[in-house]
Amino acid sequence: MTLELDPQLDLQSIRIVRAIAESGTITGAARSLGYSQPAVSQHLQRTEARLGLPLVTRVGRSVRLTEAGQVLARHAITITSALDAAAGDLADLAGLRSGTVRLAAFPTASSTIVPRLLGAMASLHPGIQLSYIEAQPPEAVALMREGAIDLAVTFSYPGDRTDPHRDSASGLSIETLFTEEMVVVLPAGHPLAGDPIVDVAGLATERWIAGCPRCRGHLLAVCELAGFDPLIAFETDNASAVLNLVASDIGVAMLPRLALATATLPAGAVIRPHTPPSDRSIHLIASDGARRVPSLAATIALLNTLEGHDWGLTAA
Incomplete structure (x- = not known):
């Protein structure tokens, strides 16, 4: 039986x-x-x-x-x-005594946002283990889709036709952490270096130093508004390299304030606001249910405290 x-x-x-x-x-x-x-x-x-x-x-x-x-x-x-x-x-x-968070962010954030976040997490929530990988916005969104990360810090420019925060991020939660000003970087001896606000149209004949594909696209869009196509002679994602190239009178550049937050400005370069003005938005991408997970909710809350003014983004 x-x-x-x-x-x-x-x-x-x-x-x-x-x-x-x-x-x-x-x-x-x-x-x-x-x-x-x-x-x-x-x-x-x-x-x-x-x-x-x-x-x-x-x-x-x-x-x-x-x-x-x-x-x-x-x-x-x-x-x-x-x-x-x-x-x-x-x-x-x-009780936030344990948990894991997998974060991805773009290169500039690696030397600004991420260290500040890691320090705050270690101080306030030492039991939470936070891992980090560097990825540009499109790759970060793809990693989120694959379930390889929990949170992504990304950026976008107004009018970007290939903005990864559109269709590819459908169904994900996207919030803007802060918006930062874009500035031009000129050799100290440039005729426009003394202007408080530089008219981009006055740089139509200059050689330009461009960055990542999205930053390059934004530069093209701003110059188009100013009535010209820029001559892009050099390309690098390294903000320090850009500053030193400009200081050596190799060309001019356009950079976000965040990229300048941890870089040393060489004596031969100056930073100026420009017209037409432009900016870049920093975003946080997460799954819709992320805030219900205590470790993710704590990380999101900390990221929302790291506003633009924390990075010296208003100083000219």
């Missing part, structure tokens, strides 16, 4: 059997579980009826587990210990 156990064997029954094994009495089990003795007795009777097996036998005023009860008690130790461990882990997550 094959015994078919009721699949509704519940955790409460398992806890009761373990408590009886530890206390030796139903009264003691009820006391340790915080229930009344009749409630425990009735629950035990219903469990025995479902299983078709007795779990305890009475011996005077105490009870003794039957063979079936001993089997269940033996498994109960493993089951309840695992549940307690799971509850502890969940409490750690909820």
